[in-house]
Amino acid sequence: MSQDQHGDLSAFSMLDLFRMEADSQTQILTDGLLAMERHAGDAAAVEAMMRAAHSIKGAAAIVGLQVVVQLAHGMEDSFVAAQHGRLKLTPERVDVLLSGVDLIVQLSRLDDAGAEAWLAANAAQIDQTLNAIAGIADLPELPALPSAPAPVAVPAPLSEAAEPQVPVASGLAGDEPEAAAPAPRTATSAGAPAKAQAQNFDKLLSLASESRINAHQMHPFVGALQRFKRNQSSLFSAIEHLHEAIARSADPGLMEKSLLALQKTQPLKQFMLEHIADIETYERRLLAVSQGMVDEVLALRMRPFRDGIHAFPRMVRDLARSLGKEVQLEIDGEDTLVDRDILAKIESPLNHMLRNAIDHGMEGPYERIDAGKEALGTIRMEARHRAGMLSIEISDDGRGVDLEKIRQSVIERKMASPAMAAALSPGELLEFLFLPAFSLKEKANQLSGRGVGLDIVHETIRQQNGTVRLESEPGRGFRALITLPLTQSIVRALVVDVHGEAYAIPIVKVESVVRVPQAAIHTLENKQFFELKGEHLGLVSAAQVLELGEAASQADDLPVVVIGRGKQSYALVVDAIRGEQSLAVQAIDPIFGKMRDISAAALLDDGEPVLILDVPDLLLSIDKLLHEGGLHQLAQAGHAERRKAKRILVVDDSLTVREMERKLLLARGFDVDVAIDGIDGWNVVRSGEYDLVITDVDMPRMDGIELVSLIKKDLHLHKLPVMIVSYKDRPEDRARGLSAGADYYLTKGSFHDETLLDAVADLIGDARL
Numbered sequence: 001m002s003q004d005q006h007g008d009l010s011a012f013s014m015l016d017l018f019r020m021e022a023d024s025q026t027q028i029l030t031d032g033l034l035a036m037e038r039h040a041g042d043a044a045a046v047e048a049m050m051r052a053a054h055s056i057k058g059a060a061a062i063v064g065l066q067v068v069v070q071l072a073h074g075m076e077d078s079f080v081a082a083q084h085g086r087l088k089l090t091p092e093r094v095d096v097l098l099s100g101v102d103l104i105v106q107l108s109r110l111d112d113a114g115a116e117a118w119l120a121a122n123a124a125q126i127d128q129t130l131n132a133i134a135g136i137a138d139l140p141e142l143p144a145l146p147s148a149p150a151p152v153a154v155p156a157p158l159s160e161a162a163e164p165q166v167p168v169a170s171g172l173a174g175d176e177p178e179a180a181a182p183a184p185r186t187a188t189s190a191g192a193p194a195k196a197q198a199q200n201f202d203k204l205l206s207l208a209s210e211s212r213i214n215a216h217q218m219h220p221f222v223g224a225l226q227r228f229k230r231n232q233s234s235l236f237s238a239i240e241h242l243h244e245a246i247a248r249s250a251d252p253g254l255m256e257k258s259l260l261a262l263q264k265t266q267p268l269k270q271f272m273l274e275h276i277a278d279i280e281t282y283e284r285r286l287l288a289v290s291q292g293m294v295d296e297v298l299a300l301r302m303r304p305f306r307d308g309i310h311a312f313p314r315m316v317r318d319l320a321r322s323l324g325k326e327v328q329l330e331i332d333g334e335d336t337l338v339d340r341d342i343l344a345k346i347e348s349p350l351n352h353m354l355r356n357a358i359d360h361g362m363e364g365p366y367e368r369i370d371a372g373k374e375a376l377g378t379i380r381m382e383a384r385h386r387a388g389m390l391s392i393e394i395s396d397d398g399r400g401v402d403l404e405k406i407r408q409s410v411i412e413r414k415m416a417s418p419a420m421a422a423a424l425s426p427g428e429l430l431e432f433l434f435l436p437a438f439s440l441k442e443k444a445n446q447l448s449g450r451g452v453g454l455d456i457v458h459e460t461i462r463q464q465n466g467t468v469r470l471e472s473e474p475g476r477g478f479r480a481l482i483t484l485p486l487t488q489s490i491v492r493a494l495v496v497d498v499h500g501e502a503y504a505i506p507i508v509k510v511e512s513v514v515r516v517p518q519a520a521i522h523t524l525e526n527k528q529f530f531e532l533k534g535e536h537l538g539l540v541s542a543a544q545v546l547e548l549g550e551a552a553s554q555a556d557d558l559p560v561v562v563i564g565r566g567k568q569s570y571a572l573v574v575d576a577i578r579g580e581q582s583l584a585v586q587a588i589d590p591i592f593g594k595m596r597d598i599s600a601a602a603l604l605d606d607g608e609p610v611l612i613l614d615v616p617d618l619l620l621s622i623d624k625l626l627h628e629g630g631l632h633q634l635a636q637a638g639h640a641e642r643r644k645a646k647r648i649l650v651v652d653d654s655l656t657v658r659e660m661e662r663k664l665l666l667a668r669g670f671d672v673d674v675a676i677d678g679i680d681g682w683n684v685v686r687s688g689e690y691d692l693v694i695t696d697v698d699m700p701r702m703d704g705i706e707l708v709s710l711i712k713k714d715l716h717l718h719k720l721p722v723m724i725v726s727y728k729d730r731p732e733d734r735a736r737g738l739s740a741g742a743d744y745y746l747t748k749g750s751f752h753d754e755t756l757l758d759a760v761a762d763l764i765g766d767a768r769l
Contacts, residue, residue: 014062014063015063015111015112017059018059018060018062018063018065018108019108019109021055021056021059022056022059022068022104022105022108023105023108025052025053025055025056026052026056026101026104026105026108027310028048028049028051028052029049029052029053029075029097029101030098030101030313030314031045031310031313032045032046032048032049032052033049033089033094033097033098033101034094034313034314034317036049036082036089036094037089037090037091037094037317038328038376043083046079046082046083047083049075049079050076050079050080050083053072053073053075053076053079054072054076056068056072056104057069057072057073057076060072065107065108067103067107067119067126067130068104068107068108070130071100071103071104071129071130071133072104074100074130074133074134075097075100075101075133078093078097078133078136081137086137087136087137090139091321092139093136093139095321096129096132096133096136096139097133097136098314098318099129099132100129100133103126103129201297201300201301204297204300205294205297205298205301205489205584206584206586208290208293208294208296208297208584209294209584209603210603211289211290211293212287212290212291212293212294212584212605213603213604213605213606213607214286214290214607215283215286215287215289215290215291216287216605216606216607217606217607218279218282218283218286218287219283220606221279222276222279222280222283225272225275225276225279226276228272229272229273229276232268232269232272233269236265236268236269239258239261239262239265240262242258243255243258243259243261243262246258294490294584298339298487298489298490301339301340301341301487301489302337302338302339302340302487303337303338303339303340303343304334304335304336304337304338305333305334305335305336305337305338305343305383306331306334306335307343308338308343308344308346308347308350309331309334309347309350309381312329312331312350312351312354312381313328313329313331315351315354316328316329316354316358316379317329319355319358319359320358320362320377323358323359324364325358325362325363325364325365325377326365326375326376326377327358327362327376327377327378327379328376328377328378328379329354329378329379329380329381330378330379330380330381331380331381331382331383332380332381332382332383333382333383333384334383336383336384336385336390337385337486338383338390338486339485339486339487339488339489341487341488341489342390342464342484342485342486342487342488345460345463345464346392346460346461346464346482346484348456348460349456349457349460349461349482350381350392350394352454352456352457353394353454353457353480354379354381354394356454357379357394357396357398357478358379360398360401361396361398361399361400361401361477361478362377362379362396362398362399363377363398363399371399371475373397377396377397377398378396378397379394379395379396380393380394380395380396381393381394382394385486386483388486388492389483389484389485389486389508390483390484390485390486391481391482391483392481392482392483392484393479393480393481393482394479394480394482395477395478395479395480396477396478396479397476397477398477398478399474399475399477400472400473400474400475400476400477400478401430401433401470401472401474401478402474403426403429403430403472403474406429406430406432406433407421407422407424407429409432409438410424410429410432413438415432426471426472427469427470427471430470430471430472431470433454433470434454434455434457434458434468435455436455437455438455461482461484462616464484464485464488465484465485465488465491465506465508465509466482466483466484466485466508467482467483467508468480468481468482468483469481485506485508488585489584489585490582490583490584490585491504491506491507491582491583491585491602491612492506492507492508492580492581492582492583493505493506493507493580493581493582493583493602493612494506494507494510494513494561494577494579494580495577495578495579495580495581495604495610496542496559496561496574496575496576496577496578497574497575497576497577497578498542498543498546498548498574498575499543499546499548499549499575500575501548501611502578502604502608502609502610502611503542503546503574503610503611503612503613504581504583504602504610504611504612504613505561505563505612505613505615506612506613506615507580509563509615510561510562510563511562511563511564511565511569512532512561512562513559513560513561513562513577514532514560514562514571515557515558515559515560516530516539516557516558516560516571517556517557517558518556518557518558521539521558529571530571532562532571535569537562537569537570537571538570538571538626539558539560539570539571539573540570540571540572540573540622540625541573542561542572542573542574543575544625545572545597545618545621545622545625546597549683549684549686549688558573559573559574559575559576559577560572560573560574561574561577563615563618563619564615564619568619568623570619570622572618581604581605583602583603583604583610583612584602584603585600585601585602585612586600586601586602586603587600587601588600588601596617596621597613597614597617597618597621598611598612598613598614598617599612599613599614599617600612645669645670645671645767645768646670646671646691646692646764646765646767646768647670647671647672647673647688647689647690647691647692648665648670648671648672648673648690648691648692648693648694648760649672649673649674649675649681649684649685649688649690649692649693649694650662650665650672650673650674650675650694650695651674651675651676651677651678651680651681651693651694651695651696651699651704651707652674652676652694652695652696652699652725653676653677653696653698653699653700654696657696657725658674658676661694661725661756662674664756664757665757665760668757668760668766668767669766669767669768670760670767673688673690677699677700677701677702678695678699678701678702678703678704678706678707679701679702680701681693681695681702681707682702682707682710682711685711685717685720686714686717690720691720691721691764692720692721692722692723692760692763692764693707693711693720693721693722693723694722694723694724694725694760695707695708695722695723695724695725696724696725696726697724697726697728697733697737698726698727698728704724704726704737705736705737705740708722708724708737708740708741708742709740709741711741712740712741721743721744721763721764722741722742722743722744723742723743723744723745723746723759723760723763724737724742724744724745724746725746725747725756726745726746726747727747728747729747734747743763744759744762744763746759
């Protein structure tokens with residue numbers, strides 16, 4: 001364990017160092033034993049295990065763990081015997097040695113306070129393991145195929161089968177839960193530095209991303225200098241023309257002055273050319289360095305695929321033996337780099353997939369032989385980078401999935417009619433396996449049958465912006481294809497404008513981007529759609545889904561982003577499409593909780609903040625709008641129809657006053673919207689197109705005076721007429737309202753129907769446009 005590999009170790013105690021040593025060396029022992037079980041006579045594996053056992057023995061002697069010394073010594077003797085051909089490492093003997101490995105792991109995780117009590121409480125079990133290792137040569141060698149489905153070694157309980165533990169270790173932990181408690185505390189304390197390191201990576205990535213954004217902000221500065229240079233050239237040209245005109249006038253005094261001015265322009269011209277070139281070079285270097293920083297930080301966050309799946313071969317082996325099956329796991333692409341966050345989150349889904357493959361898919365040895373297969377079943381897991389994504393494929397050579405059984409289960413559960421179920425394709429049938437509580441097993445056990453495994457897999461992969469697809473060939477095997485982003489820290493996204501604000505949609509969630517002519521939009525049952533590649537896609541306003549107000553006035557062609565797949569595909573109408581950008585994802589502060597339709601935030605290259613949309617959540621919001629029947633019409637014909645009358649916004653916190661004003665104005669033919677206070681009114685007035693705002697003064701959150709001030713200071717709204725209607729009738733109140741920018745001040749004390757309508761007519765005329 002060199003300091004070069006693990007950094008400064010001076011802060012660790014000798015026991016901490018032993019734990020680190022034990023973790024790495026026991027993994028070597030586990031890998032070696034699994035390799036020897038399948039490939040007897042692997043000299044390299046035996047040599048590696050001998051070195052690992054010897055290292056553990058020496059380290060344990062230093063920290064005074066004599067039990068570990070004895071275990072490692074006994075295992076080392078077994079490896080020496082295997083190396084000289086005196087001992088064959090059969091599955092039964094590998095069980096015994098693995099139990100010794102598990103015991104070493106547990107002993108290494110005990111702290112000083114609980115070690116003595118734990119050793120005393122489990123002395124009998126420890127002696128049993130030591131004796132089993134010492135007498136390993138006396139174990140009988142069984143035939144290649146077991147005479148009964150159950151293996152000779154006592155299996156671990158199914159509830160613990162997913163853990164890389166064997167009977168002795170499980171018994172130790174289960175018999176004395178209080179005595180074994182110190183081990184989890186050690187794990188927790190060890191996890192604290194890892195969490196701190198993760199936070200440091202996040203901060204470093206944030207700083208690197210900001211440096212890249214600052215580098216991009218040099219571009220408009222360089223552009224401004226280029227414009228200045230062009231203006232300067234025009235000025236110099238004018239000076240030259242002036243000099244030529246003066247030369248023709250034959251005035252010596254003016255000629256001398258114009259010549260002097262002309263000479264002074266030359267160094268200025270050269271100065272600007274040189275400095276623009278220097279600044280452009282500096283910009284290129286700054287962009288390259290800042291991008292390099294981001295790439296290096298991302299590389300620090302990447303981990304080899306093996307770091308997340310190193311326990312899987314042992315888990316597959318132990319679980320298969322507990323079920324009376326012979327199964328091996330082959331892993332390809334262990335060096336494939338994966339973001340550490342994604343690696344941590346997909347460990348559980350991959351575990352579920354392997355457990356399902358062993359329990360549901362793999363046959364027993366005799367059944368496999370009868371089917372013409374090898375007695376030893378194989379599960380393959382492959383990780384690769386494909387098209388900028390992480391692709392994980394899990395396949396087995398088991399019995400596959402009975403598609404007709406799925407079809408029958410769908411009919412029995414009334415999920416589809418017999419006619420509809422008969423028309424379902426194999427891919428569509430396999431999708432039912434992802435549904436909660438859907439299982440093909442008639443009776444649940446501790447391992448499976450409750451219909452939660454693949455449901456969890458699908459949900460977890462979806463949360464990581466990934467996809468999972470299933471394929472099955474009855475009698476030949478089953479395959480799961482998982483596609484994930486390489487990293488969650490940087491996301492390639494399509495940036496769009498919605499109601500004047502930037503939003504980002506992850507590229508992996510975008511099916512296509514099109515422009516839809518108004519003439520191609522059709523309406524059926526108050527829902528608008530257009531045809532794309534022979535399919536009808538429903539049009540939905542992004543502004544409405546995100547509750548930003550009504551969609552802005554549209555041009556002849558609508559910019560549309562298609563999201564979702566299959567029957568849940570929708571065309572999201574946006575204001576404009578900016579293009580693709582790579583965004584450094586920044587989590588939204590937990591104080592806000594889970595924001596609907598939003599997954600995270602980021603900064604664009606120009607420093608503008610952008611919200612990253614949560615597409616699955618967005619699809620749910622669209623479904624809700626559809627069921628409520630509240631979709632806005634997007635075609636211009638509908639927009640023109642709504643704008644035949646002038647539009648007024650009434651802002652008042654009193655329900656009675658608000659409704660009275662609304663009904664009066666509606667009766668005169670105006671379109672009227674309402675807001676319940678100043679903040680609500682400010683949000684609404686910015687998202688709509690109004691001809692007049694009528695507001696109260698005293699309101700919660702924001703009063704009418706502040707609302708008037710904001711409207712009059714806004715670049716786009718400052719010409720909008722505003723009328724104040726208030727109970728305050730003192731001259732100073734009127735003066736305060738008018739000085740804020742109100743165009744009319746009407747007191748509620750002298751208020752009656754005609755007064756309000758006459759005031760409205762004075763400001764904007766009658767209702768018709």
